Amino acid sequence: MKAWVYGEYGGVDVLKLESNIVVPEINEDQVLIKVVAAALNPVDAKRRQGKFKATDSPLPTVPGYDVAGVVVKVGSAVKNFKEGDEVYGDVSEKALEGPKQFGSLAEYTAVEEKLLGLKPKNIDFAQAAGLPLAIETADEGLVRTEFSAGKSILVLNGAGGVGSLVIQLAKHVYGASKVAATASTGKLELVKSLGADLAIDYTKENIEDLPDKYDVVFDAIGMCDKAVKVIKEGGKVVALTGAVTPPGFRFVVTSDGEVLKKLNPYIESGKVKPVVDPKGPFPFSRVADAFSYLETNHATGKVVVYPIS
Template sequence: MKYMVTSMRKPWIIPNNTALWPNTRRLKSGYWLPNPRNLSFAEAASLPVAIGTAYEGLQQCEFTAGQSILVLGGAGGVGSMVIQLAKHVFGASRVVATASTGKLELLRNLGADLAVDYTKENFEDLPEKFDVVYDCVGQCERAVKAMKEGGKVVIVIGAVTVPAFVFIVTSNGADLEKLNPYLESGKVKAVIDLNSIYPFSQTLEGLAYVDTGRVAGKVVIYPIQQDN
């Protein structure tokens, strides 16, 4: 049986900002959950942190069916999950998301009703305002201008401007079990950047690609040979 990790700590950090990435790790049984039947190891590995962050942020802001949401950075790991969860799990009335020109079609395929090209248009100038703005790119000061009166802004990265809020992700197996039917039915999909599954020997190349800021979805590094 395949298993997916429900929670993982950051890589070990030693002086001079050097990180250690072990190729094996011992974890308590509570950190594991059976894979959704239709997911590969790589797809499963890409999900827990991203989908956990997306899900908990929507819960923390008390997002409910019928509300509208603007997702900043909709093509990223967390943003791609927010779009899908808001649309297919929480029942959003309208999902708008931002990305660069080449990633707009991905946003539409994930469920966005409107894909905004941030290289050509300022999202805060849109004629509509939103119940929730989910900021995955660190644009809080601009994000608050796009919300409705009484709305909320969820911040994943960057400084926080009131009334936005920040939260600590406490994702666990219970959340993933709750979302499992959506994953197995295909309503919510893992989003992995095209050709971005790296063997452990190419970890540095994978991290360098992440640093380019051009990633769509997640980059996966696997320590053992994949067997899908």
């Protein structure tokens, strides 16, 4: 099969498109997916740069966590999926601790049944591919901060892959009383359209000067030192990147198909929408370009690769 591979850690230039990679065998608890679309995440770039060497899978690596595709083979212990099912998910249960050596940037990938959900019927494969890691991160962060109806939240980097979903989940799933979000000038309308009651232009306003305090700050940009200054007493700050300032905390998402099943109705009803960066989707031949773009840190929503062929 064709797959993107790197045999050493480094910049985008270590990525190579190979055409003679062996199609992975499946274990009894796995399905083989014909990949239709995949998405890139910052963790892919950091992993390729060698930042998680100590706990990484062996090289050479086929990168990619997010996948959307069609089941073409099922293991003997698989109960909930059959050949022909359209599925999506994050293929590595732990993002940093022994992630899959053969990820989603390939024509086929083997994935445990428990990490997958059925693709929502109302969205296409490219949209579905951008959801799993980001929406599971958004949801797990909200669960870990004990977010619930009537609470307020400030989302830093509201137009990014995770932030765009935190806004929607907080508002439309968890019943937030107020959602504020930071974005650049050109993306303020987008974050409002996703459910932000207040859109803050971070190029013009400093969050520390905001008049209100929040129950939760979801820091998806790496500003924990400032985030902790705008929480109410007893409030919580979850940080995805950068240095952590107490009482802020960090977690690394655990891939879980049950979360996709839980959120599927909200996606199918249109309350929660995937945001795919308008520069994409990038064709499979341009994965290196897609990574270069992702690593500018200016993407809107998700950088998606489609079609995979």
